[in-house]
Amino acid sequence: MYEELIIAGFGGQGIIFAGKLLAHAGLKEGKEVVYFPSYGAEMRGGTANCTVIVSDSPIASPVVANPQNALMMSHPSYLKFLPRIKAKGKALINSSLVKEELFREDIEIIKIPANEIAERIGSSRIANMVALGAWVKKQG
Numbered sequence: 001m002y003e004e005l006i007i008a009g010f011g012g013q014g015i016i017f018a019g020k021l022l023a024h025a026g027l028k029e030g031k032e033v034v035y036f037p038s039y040g041a042e043m044r045g046g047t048a049n050c051t052v053i054v055s056d057s058p059i060a061s062p063v064v065a066n067p068q069n070a071l072m073m074s075h076p077s078y079l080k081f082l083p084r085i086k087a088k089g090k091a092l093i094n095s096s097l098v099k100e101e102l103f104r105e106d107i108e109i110i111k112i113p114a115n116e117i118a119e120r121i122g123s124s125r126i127a128n129m130v131a132l133g134a135w136v137k138k139q140g
Contacts, residue, residue: 009073
């Protein structure tokens with residue numbers, strides 16, 4: 001098993017936390033894990049993304065230019081990462097904030113209104129957990 005996921009969005013959306021949570025879950029399952037966060041100098045509103053790789057065997061490099069999968073929480077992250085996803089990969093899109101402009105037939109696109117679901121639950125601040133939960137469920 002070898003899975004690559006880039007989680008991307010705005011600073012303040014909990015992107016880094018979602019990646020860290022997924023990485024810790026992989027470690028608890030006894031997997032090899034790489035967690036590689038990247039964010040701008042801004043605390044909120046800037047860009048944020050992190051790469052998480054989970055594998056049964058050692059991972060050679062934490063750098064992933066073309067990921068198997070991406071979870072995109074904002075429109076700018078969608079525009080940046082959707083074209084990079086490998087063929088036959090998956091893209092989970094926060095349809096609350098992403099208005100589709102790009103089209104790909106070679107990947108599976110999953111749309112989740114993460115902000116609306118989070119607001120119904122009680123707080124838009126947990127949209128990252130809604131999206132991550134949808135991703136984990138989709139992956140099985």
